[in-house]
Amino acid sequence: MTAILTPSPVANTLSSQPPAIRADALTRVVPLGDRQLTILEAVSLNVAAGETLAIVGASGSGKTTLLGLLAGLDRPNSGSVAWHGEAVSSLTEDALAKRRQGAIGFVFQSFQLLPALTALENVMLPLELAGARDAEKRAADWLTRVGLGERVDHLPKQLSGGEQQRVAIARAFVADPKIVFADEPTGNLDTDTGAEIVELMFSLNREQGTTLVLVTHDPELAARCGHVVRLARGKVVS
């Protein structure tokens, strides 16, 4: 089944530009013992630049797989993904990594902070990998923006879950990415902290003009997004 998202008013005004993300007939099949299991089947969608999209669905419906394919972390068995008009699913592994560098930000359910690195060093990492010279200053600025200006030297284990996710958000935005992908960003947080994180993420998204794609179980969070894709058994149902 195919789902073409209705372009938003913002997207309309920029309709001459290619969508930030375009997915065509994405199919992902994995071997399971001696048979093949289809996790995603012919999923197509467009996300215009600056849009927010929530991918929702029951456990095992293929949400995270779709996110991985859209973010270029995984490869489809068939179909293609393009970012801002450039087909990325056909690129080599290293070329794809290069495209992600600085252009794509990630926020994970389990934060994925490196335990031996301080908050500041964790935020510096994408800039350092891209060879930026002012990594430390930019990272420190971002930590201040997410409200952790006083805790730059703290190790992840010295921070609460909400604080860790703030660090992760700072890391996602620090390289001025065009697209941010978030996988269950509030999944490991309590309701109040989750709400704060959502607030922070959306406000940064607005300020930076990034495209935000997130996977969530939380209907409230999904409702805040401009568009929602609902998956069931690997197919788009609405």
Added chain:
Amino acid sequence: MNLVLRFVRRELRSTEARILVLALAVAVASVGAVAMFADRVKGAFANQANVLLGADAMISGDRPLPETFAQTAAAMGLKVTESSRFGSMISAAAKDAASATARQSVLADVKAVAAPYPLRGTLEARDARGERVPLVAQVKPGEVFVDERLASRLGVKAGDVLEVGKNTPRIAQVFAEEPEVAGNFLSAAPKVLMSSADVAASELLGPGSRATYRLQVAGERAQEFAAAIKPKLGPGQRLETIRELRPEVRSTLERSEQFLGLAASFAVFLAVVAIVLALRRYLKRELDTATLFRTLGAGQRQTLMHFVGQFFVLALIACVLGVLLAFAAQAALAWAVRGLFASALPAAGWLPLAKAFATGLVLLLGFAIPPLVALAATPPVRALRRDMPTVGSGGVLAAVLGAVAVLAVVLMQSQDWQTGAIFVGGLVALVGVATLLAALLLWCIRRLVRSGRMARLGGPQSWAYGLANLDRRRLSTALQIACLGLGVMTLITVGFVRTDLFSAWQKSLPPDAPNRFLINIQQDQIETIQSLVPKTANGKPVAVYPMVRGRLVAVNGKTVTAKDFPDERAKRLVDREFNLSASASLPPANKIIAGDYYGANDRGVMSIEEGIATTLNLKLEDRVTFDVAGEQVEVRITSLRKVDWDSFRVNFFALIPEATLAPLPKSYITAFHLPERDTQTLASVVNAAPNVLAIDVSEMMARVRSIVDQVARALEFVFAFTLLAGLLTLYTAVIATQDERRYDTALIRTLGGTRSQIRSSLIAEFTTLGGAAGLLGVAGSVVLTWALASRILKIDFIASPVVWVVGFALATGLTLLAGWLGTRSVLTTPPIQVLREG
């Protein structure tokens, strides 16, 4: 590179990185400390053995040696003395015309020396009570020192005057022994020491005189000097070392070095275990970093380069730390054994440290690079799916590269392919056996747990749970059993080498080994001599062997001279006369290694010692011609013998049948043990048979025995050190899976598991692990010790069930203890804390 360095700094905050660096540093430290200490001890042994040479190194030549040799030695800051050695007839100066016709002349071994002499050791005189005392005086011009034998043969004493060529020097001292006992002692004549300043006036050394000119040196850089001079030696010039001169000393030194080298190799073994374990834990953690790197846009190549760089820097840090530790540890070892050695240990060389440093780098990178390649290929999608299979170990490549790294390191330590092959083969076999054993064990556990037989057998459910845990962590369990087994194997083998193998060696030099040789016995004196000297332990007269002196002149009909052999030792053998003997049966301390020993009816055949056969390039069925007093004797080699020189018995390089020997001019030789205080026996032998020459090898034996004793003491320290490193490694092996265990245990506690249930489940796990490792370690050590005893040290393998049982019990007990110490905190820490830490 900056990012790598920044990351290393950051990484060092983590426990895993610190443990890896520490494990590697300890490995480097133990390898370096043991090798460095062994090197110093070996240096000390060589120095002590060189006392038998009277110097640290000696060059000799048939003509006066070029002055550049002495200048080179002096430039290296060595003590130098030049001397010449020749044979001369010596007599007491005539007091009047009547005594001039009656006086006796004796062929003496004359050494013309210049102060200081000797460079190593001292001359010894006898005090009024007959005890040996050091004699520190130097020979002055116009004087001579004579040995007791010459004094007794000529009937002279200190103060008398001798005729030495045209000179008439006064006897200043009568000495009992001089330190230089090396050389062909069977031809030793009474000794005279004169001042080299008197040589010209004596007119003893004219053109064409047969003399040996010698340059002796002593000092720290003596070996360096020897190495520098060796390529510059001209025809007729030789570098003499104690190893080349005396087979007994050579074999003792080599054996000591082997023991010390083994200790160093064991340290490498333990290092491998420690590194593999620490690496595994660290790599597991680095998987998250690699995933994040890939997600954030680092390519596979960039990721790989980063990790390789990071490992390299970590390895450098660990190696530097390890080398510093090694230096401190060997200094501590040297301090601990300071009382054992007569003189201070020679300074440590840097080579062992450089080797230890290289060991660390080679081992870490050898084991780390294949998994790092796998790590760099981590798919970025793992950031979303934590349940993806974890990093590969690098598969066959990792195993091969690891084995190559170990081989390289062992070769670097022992420089011996055979030792390297035994170690690496042992390692590979052990890993294979460990995997099989672990698989078998896990299969049994699975059957036991699933069938519910455990409960029926009365075993508590928690035991079943503990065993199921081992089954669940199959890979970890197999690796742990292998590593623990390896550690246990090393420790048992170390204990075994330390005690059994070592005492087997010590036994080969019994306290009643012969210390006196009698040579030049004539056939009609045999019975008299046998009646005068002490009988053997079983009451029989001492064995007397015939001895024929012959020069090797042809091999397979082709004339040979010293020039035909490039090897120095071979040249010397061809230059000198061989001592041929006969023995109806294979003498004790001899072993046939090729061919058959000749029988009663064989004629014209020969059994030859394998070492000399190799040196002279002789093999079975070669025809060898000797010139015996102008008569040519041809014999065919029908057997090769291995001679245990450590036994200090009468041994011959060449044995031929009695019938072949019978028509040749010969004398007889015997050897026996004479208690040190017995001065009567030799006096009566000399009275009854004045032509017989008695040679005292007790000094040389005392030196060899003292080396053996010192090796024993030094080894105790080295092995204690290795043991400590081994225990640390075992502890690391046991706590390797501690994190998982802590998490599982916390989870069980939240689900209502009681402490006693958890305790019992942990006991089940660790007892099974320890038992399996103990079994494997004992089996491995039996094979390893057998291989070491029979292949490398050439000592009889002695089975010692007590060591095995104790080893097994200790392995099980210590694993349980270490496991318990490592995990018990989980019983007292609130589960929520453990779960939150993940």
